[in-house]
Amino acid sequence: MPELRHPGPARAFRPSLRARMTLLYGAVICASGVALIGVTQLLAPGLLGHGVQKAGGPDLPGAVTAGPPTRVPPTIGPSAFWSIVVAFAIMAVLSVAAGWLVAGRFVRPLRAIITTARDISASNLHRRLGVRGRGDEITELGETLDHLFGRLEASFQAQRHFIANASHELRTPLSAGRALLQVALADPEPTVETLRATCEELVELGDQQERLIAALLALAGSQRGIGQLECLDLADITRDALLARQEEAERHGIRLRAALAAAPVTGDPSLAESLVANLLDNAIRHNLPGGQAEISTALTTAGAAITVSNTGTLVPPDAVQDLFQPFRHLGTQRTRHGEGHGLGLAIVRAIADAHGASLTAHARPGGGLDIEVTFPLTSAAQRANAPDVTAQLTKVPYIKHANPVA
Amino acid sequence: MRVLVVEDFEPMARAIVTGLRREGMAVDVAYDGDEALGHLALTRYDVVVLDRDLPGVHGDEICRRLAAGRSPSRILMLTAAGSLTDRVDGLGMGADDYLAKPFDFPELTARIRALARRAAVPLPPVLAHGDIRLDPASRVASRAGQRLALSAKEFAVLEYLLACAGRVVSAEELLERVWDEAADPFTTAVKQTMRRLRAKLGDPPLICTVREGGYQIGEP
Numbered sequence: 001m002p003e004l005r006h007p008g009p010a011r012a013f014r015p016s017l018r019a020r021m022t023l024l025y026g027a028v029i030c031a032s033g034v035a036l037i038g039v040t041q042l043l044a045p046g047l048l049g050h051g052v053q054k055a056g057g058p059d060l061p062g063a064v065t066a067g068p069p070t071r072v073p074p075t076i077g078p079s080a081f082w083s084i085v086v087a088f089a090i091m092a093v094l095s096v097a098a099g100w101l102v103a104g105r106f107v108r109p110l111r112a113i114i115t116t117a118r119d120i121s122a123s124n125l126h127r128r129l130g131v132r133g134r135g136d137e138i139t140e141l142g143e144t145l146d147h148l149f150g151r152l153e154a155s156f157q158a159q160r161h162f163i164a165n166a167s168h169e170l171r172t173p174l175s176a177g178r179a180l181l182q183v184a185l186a187d188p189e190p191t192v193e194t195l196r197a198t199c200e201e202l203v204e205l206g207d208q209q210e211r212l213i214a215a216l217l218a219l220a221g222s223q224r225g226i227g228q229l230e231c232l233d234l235a236d237i238t239r240d241a242l243l244a245r246q247e248e249a250e251r252h253g254i255r256l257r258a259a260l261a262a263a264p265v266t267g268d269p270s271l272a273e274s275l276v277a278n279l280l281d282n283a284i285r286h287n288l289p290g291g292q293a294e295i296s297t298a299l300t301t302a303g304a305a306i307t308v309s310n311t312g313t314l315v316p317p318d319a320v321q322d323l324f325q326p327f328r329h330l331g332t333q334r335t336r337h338g339e340g341h342g343l344g345l346a347i348v349r350a351i352a353d354a355h356g357a358s359l360t361a362h363a364r365p366g367g368g369l370d371i372e373v374t375f376p377l378t379s380a381a382q383r384a385n386a387p388d389v390t391a392q393l394t395k396v397p398y399i400k401h402a403n404p405v406a
Numbered sequence: 407m408r409v410l411v412v413e414d415f416e417p418m419a420r421a422i423v424t425g426l427r428r429e430g431m432a433v434d435v436a437y438d439g440d441e442a443l444g445h446l447a448l449t450r451y452d453v454v455v456l457d458r459d460l461p462g463v464h465g466d467e468i469c470r471r472l473a474a475g476r477s478p479s480r481i482l483m484l485t486a487a488g489s490l491t492d493r494v495d496g497l498g499m500g501a502d503d504y505l506a507k508p509f510d511f512p513e514l515t516a517r518i519r520a521l522a523r524r525a526a527v528p529l530p531p532v533l534a535h536g537d538i539r540l541d542p543a544s545r546v547a548s549r550a551g552q553r554l555a556l557s558a559k560e561f562a563v564l565e566y567l568l569a570c571a572g573r574v575v576s577a578e579e580l581l582e583r584v585w586d587e588a589a590d591p592f593t594t595a596v597k598q599t600m601r602r603l604r605a606k607l608g609d610p611p612l613i614c615t616v617r618e619g620g621y622q623i624g625e626p
Contacts, residue, residue, distance in 0.1 A: 180420075
């Protein structure tokens with residue numbers, strides 16, 4: 001990542017904050033001095049001129065206090081005028097100097113922040129400004145920036161971790177394919193059968209890589225956000241997805257039970273399909289032989305919800321959230337599944353986030369997971385469907401207890 | 407030579423096992439850490455080919471336990487983590503050798519053979535006894551300059567007997583060292599292999615049968 005350096009020329013044209021603060025300070029002091037003299041002259045016209053007129057000598061305006069009562073015409077002699085100007089100039093210089101010092105004091109922490117912030121780049125994001133002090137706005141600015149750097153660092157780390165994992169997952173089937181080929185090539189007496197077996201293994205490994213790449217693209221697509229918004233029914237999507245997976249569930253010896261009530265949502269159709277598909281795949285693939293999965297959709301007060309509960313291996317409650325991170329498997333899982341690539345639940349979470357849907361997951365006491373995704377009620381969906389849906393729900397025409405498929 | 411392959415990715419495990427068996431090694435396979443520890447508790451392996459990133463007990467932990475228990479098994483770490491730090495870490499925790507994936511299969515077999523030579527008594531790369539010469543790497547055995555056409559098991563039995571350098575070896579020991587866990591303990595495979603091997607070695611007889619079913623190479 002290229003480092004962003006602020007180019008110098010901008011500073012050549014514009015005075016620094018310190019200079020501007022000093023000028024402002026000096027200007028305010030001088031203006032108030034002028035105003036003070038003006039107001040004094042207006043209100044007490046003789047005050048400035050009295051002593052000077054009477055003595056006609058070298059006395060400074062300070063002599064005014066020593067003089068007799070003010071009964072003298074209010075005119076200011078030239079020397080008195082110059083005295084005022086000199087005093088005024090001294091005061092102006094002093095006030096500018098004081099302003100320069102004070103402004104420097106204020107700006108110094110800012111300068112420290114700027115220097116450190118410029119040094120921080122992708123390679124040393126662990127550095128912090130560490131502004132400590134009085135709890136004023138500058139400290140607050142420093143702390144806010146530190147929090148920002150913290151979030152950036154976490155996000156960079158997650159990204160690096162993800163890339164490392166993704167490349168590892170992509171390389172594993174490649175290494176296995178290479179080993180398979182080398183073993184086959186070194187076979188002194190190859191037969192059609194052994195070569196065919198090798199080819200089949202290689203095709204399977206290729207399929208696995210394709211699935212992984214498709215899942216990576218799906219994850220990237222869901223993180224990019226929603227494309228087109230449409231009114232959808234989770235029940236319809238789920239029904240189609242269930243039909244497509246009956247055979248696979250049978251093969252794994254898993255009973256699927258569904259209770260599908262209308263659950264209208266506004267969302268991206270392909271993302272919503274992907275969410276449902278990944279939830280179902282997870283429930284089927286991370287299940288036990290002879291296990292079951294219950295799928296339901298419904299419109300609740302919170303919104304349209306899809307719930308998937310499946311039997312499976314025991315999940316420690318504190319490991320549930322980890323399963324929604326990319327490439328996280330349960331540590332107890334015996335072997336890497338040929339089908340699972342460890343991205344399904346990460347995709348589910350990304351799609352739920354993109355739709356502003358809430359996602360809750362709980363470990364079941366006997367093993368397996370309960371996952372519920374609730375889409376928020378959008379006004380359009382509510383207007384279009386809510387009255388119908390309540391009517392349908394009371395009649396329950398949509399609820400189907402699907403026959404166990406295995 | 408008895409080898410345990412610990413690898414969680416099944417296609418990779420299958421490829422390694424097929425390749426090593428063809429080289430005449432007796433290979434068992436474990437797909438996770440717990441299974442590997444189970445195997446290691448039962449059998450003394452010459453070489454353990456160990457993946458690091460394993461489900462269940464981590465490969466690093468297995469390596470540490472073997473090193474701490476002064477296991478005679480040599481450990482070859484075969485893993486995707488191939489950076490300098492990873493290799494240094496792996497060797498530091500007790501691995502005898504380290505090979506990063508993706509690897510070349512001939513290199514893997516050569517390294518396994520090199521590790522097996524580093525037994526308690528170091529073995530030469532080519533075993534010899536009298537007019538018999540046996541090269542485990544090129545898989546060539548000859549007697550008096552005549553190349554012997556041995557099967558994989560016959561070769562392995564001869565290799566083991568030569569490595570034992572005159573020590574009496576029981577049939578059970580041969581079964582454990584040369585055959586993998588799939589072998590039936592009551593099989594007559596050792597006897598049959600020995601008969602064929604003796605026939606191929608020809609005269610004068612090289613392998614003697616000792617009382618109570620032991621075998622020995624050299625003079626009785």
